[in-house]
Amino acid sequence: MSQFWNRKVHDLQPYVPGEQPRMATLIKLNTNESPYGPSPRALEAIKASADDRLRLYPDPAALALCTAIAEQEQVPVECIFAGNGSDEVLAHAFQALFRNDAPILFSDVTYGFYPIYCQMFGLEYRTIPLRDDFTIAVEDYEGPAGGIIIANPNANTGIGLPVSAIESLLKRFTTQTVIIDEAYVDFGGKSVVPLTQRYPNLLVTRTFSKSSGLAGLRVGYAIGSPELIEGLIRVKDSFNSYPLSRPAQAGAEASVRDKAWLEQTVGRIIATRDRTVTALRERGLKVLPSVGNFILVHHPDCSSDTLFNALRERAIIVRHQGSSPRISDWLRITIGSDEEMDALLKALDEILSL
Numbered sequence: 001m002s003q004f005w006n007r008k009v010h011d012l013q014p015y016v017p018g019e020q021p022r023m024a025t026l027i028k029l030n031t032n033e034s035p036y037g038p039s040p041r042a043l044e045a046i047k048a049s050a051d052d053r054l055r056l057y058p059d060p061a062a063l064a065l066c067t068a069i070a071e072q073e074q075v076p077v078e079c080i081f082a083g084n085g086s087d088e089v090l091a092h093a094f095q096a097l098f099r100n101d102a103p104i105l106f107s108d109v110t111y112g113f114y115p116i117y118c119q120m121f122g123l124e125y126r127t128i129p130l131r132d133d134f135t136i137a138v139e140d141y142e143g144p145a146g147g148i149i150i151a152n153p154n155a156n157t158g159i160g161l162p163v164s165a166i167e168s169l170l171k172r173f174t175t176q177t178v179i180i181d182e183a184y185v186d187f188g189g190k191s192v193v194p195l196t197q198r199y200p201n202l203l204v205t206r207t208f209s210k211s212s213g214l215a216g217l218r219v220g221y222a223i224g225s226p227e228l229i230e231g232l233i234r235v236k237d238s239f240n241s242y243p244l245s246r247p248a249q250a251g252a253e254a255s256v257r258d259k260a261w262l263e264q265t266v267g268r269i270i271a272t273r274d275r276t277v278t279a280l281r282e283r284g285l286k287v288l289p290s291v292g293n294f295i296l297v298h299h300p301d302c303s304s305d306t307l308f309n310a311l312r313e314r315a316i317i318v319r320h321q322g323s324s325p326r327i328s329d330w331l332r333i334t335i336g337s338d339e340e341m342d343a344l345l346k347a348l349d350e351i352l353s354l
């Protein structure tokens with residue numbers, strides 16, 4: 001607290017990011033990164049971009065990258081906006097596209113950044129409880145709204161929503177922006193990108209941090225009508241510091257163009273997830289049905305605190321959900337490599353003395 005701070009900063013409750021440990025020997029299953037890293041072609045492109053051209057500013061519109069994304073998603077390039085991670089894209093979207101004449105609606109269990117962006121940009125919000133089975137009930141989204149955001153698959157539960165549910169929401173909320181955060185959609189979820197061509201109020205956000213293995217590069221993007229994209233560009237251009245760096249643009253573009261790598265690594269992660277879910281259920285843990293690269297787990301007789309600490313003592317870090325009351329006794333575990341998941345299962349056997 002300082003007398004020099006703006007009042008809004010006093011009241012901010014900043015997002016607490018997952019730990020980024022410096023001990024290389026830890027098994028890190030806490031922030032949903034890919035165990036397989038980026039496409040070798042992306043790495044080559046990043047290295048090739050490190051030359052004399054670094055003295056020049058990058059293309060503020062990241063046109064080559066946006067063109068590659070547009071080709072892949074089969075939408076016009078005017079429908080694409082790229083930013084420094086989907087966190088930045090989301091921040092611009094909250095600021096540019098959510099109105100403050102009614103609360104922003106999102107689920108009571110979801111990505112922890114949404115309430116913070118509301119706070120940052122002076123937006124009221126109202127959380128909608130998940131059903132008992134932790135699914136999102138779109139019928140419960142009703143009443144006045146300044147905008148809606150849903151993560152699909154939902155963050156922290158991993159549960160996916162069908163396209164038809166999102167379309168029914170779009171049919172009812174036609175005058176406010178609906179954002180679908182598809183950070184984890186590549187791991188088995190259903191994308192609503194095609195709907196962006198029919199619903200001018202739908203914005204889909206995506207990231208290179210998860211399935212593309214490029215969390216360290218900081219690239220995300222949005223797909224929506226040119227009207228929505230124009231709003232994002234206006235906000236971005238009001239901050240001169242925001243263009244994506246040259247290496248980021250080059251690496252992300254090469255990554256988009258290497259679809260085979262994405263399919264291969266995502267396929268491995270899905271196979272590992274599915275066998276891990278079976279193995280955990282055999283050990284008596286509850287596991288929500290995830291279509292993400294993470295799972296939410298609960299042990300009926302062993303608290304999440306005990307499990308978290310016991311895993312940490314064995315050099316395995318997972319994500320505690322303590323700040324989210326509904327799932328405070330659950331742990332979120334990222335799907336790592338097969339060896340990492342075997343180490344997790346072995347540690348759990350020790351802890352639970354099976």
Ligand code: PMP
Nearest residue numbers: 085086087111155183207209220
């Ligand atoms: N949305 C969701 C649901 C997430 O879990 C994350 C990652 N924590 C993000 C967006 C942001 O990802 P990034 O900024 O790395 O693109």
